[in-house]
Amino acid sequence: MTSPYQIRPVGYVESPLTDRETAPKQGIEVAPQAWMVFEPDVADGMRDLAVGDEVYVLTWLHQAQRDVLVVHPRGDPHNPETGVFSTRSPDRPNPVGLHRVRILAVEGTRVRVANLEAIDGTPIVDVKPVLDGGR
Amino acid sequence: MTSPYQIRPVGYVESPLTDRETAPKQGIEVAPQAWMVFEPDVADGMRDLAVGDEVYVLTWLHQAQRDVLVVHPRGDPHNPETGVFSTRSPDRPNPVGLHRVRILAVEGTRVRVANLEAIDGTPIVDVKPVLDGGR
Numbered sequence: 001m002t003s004p005y006q007i008r009p010v011g012y013v014e015s016p017l018t019d020r021e022t023a024p025k026q027g028i029e030v031a032p033q034a035w036m037v038f039e040p041d042v043a044d045g046m047r048d049l050a051v052g053d054e055v056y057v058l059t060w061l062h063q064a065q066r067d068v069l070v071v072h073p074r075g076d077p078h079n080p081e082t083g084v085f086s087t088r089s090p091d092r093p094n095p096v097g098l099h100r101v102r103i104l105a106v107e108g109t110r111v112r113v114a115n116l117e118a119i120d121g122t123p124i125v126d127v128k129p130v131l132d133g134g135r
Numbered sequence: 136m137t138s139p140y141q142i143r144p145v146g147y148v149e150s151p152l153t154d155r156e157t158a159p160k161q162g163i164e165v166a167p168q169a170w171m172v173f174e175p176d177v178a179d180g181m182r183d184l185a186v187g188d189e190v191y192v193l194t195w196l197h198q199a200q201r202d203v204l205v206v207h208p209r210g211d212p213h214n215p216e217t218g219v220f221s222t223r224s225p226d227r228p229n230p231v232g233l234h235r236v237r238i239l240a241v242e243g244t245r246v247r248v249a250n251l252e253a254i255d256g257t258p259i260v261d262v263k264p265v266l267d268g269g270r
Contacts, residue, residue, distance in 0.1 A: 006138040045227065046220045048220075058233070060140045066143075069177060070179050084180045085177075086183035094142050094261050100270045126220070
């Protein structure tokens with residue numbers, strides 16, 4: 001069935017992380033630096049991103065399983081099964097990743113950021129500024 | 136063109152806000168309380184949401200214009216035109232709304248929250264816990 005709500009990637013992540021299994025899990029490890037590479041046709045949308053900005057990056061976790069509703073958090077079978085909306089599991093009905101990152105460099109439509117825990121090739125859905133109070 | 140990345144709403148917002156023009160703009164006004172009404176088939180995913188939890192709600196801002204790349208922030212023509220990825224404008228290529236809210240009540244698959252600035256009928260894409268440090 002075709003949904004009326006379709007994501008058109010505005011860019012892609014370039015990252016040394018190439019494997020979901022070795023990607024860090026949020027809240028524990030430190031993720032590496034990565035590039036956000038925007039599509040040329042959205043260049044106007046990213047023209048005001050600047051070094052030092054803190055932004056939310058929304059990604060489409062394209063390797064996720066979408067039929068998962070409960071998980072053992074962090075993949076640890078000792079953690080009790082938990083509904084996915086109370087976890088950051090990538091496996092969930094709409095696998096949108098939410099990453100809070102700081103911009104380190106801007107080179108044309110390429111933006112370097114710290115702490116983006118997404119594997120190489122992950123589609124970028126959106127970028128938004130962090131508001132006061134961390135919203 | 137059909138994108139391989141399709142959002143299937145996991146629920147809908149019930150809100151006294153019925154009009155995009157009168158909806159509050161993030162960062163200034165206080166939004167009203169609203170209900171998140173989940174689809175029955177994702178009940179397991181929301182079973183661990185609890186009163187007091189702080190969560191991010193991702194919505195699909197279904198009335199947004201997707202061909203907009205620069206805006207006058209807050210719709211004020213005195214504000215200089217800014218790339219949408221540096222604003223919280225609902226008009227953007229993938230109109231996913233990001234809302235940080237606190238859960239006030241849970242009644243079956245209905246969840247009451249404070250400060251959800253989305254109009255009545257807005258599709259819900261995802262819900263995620265706020266992590267330490269506001270991530």
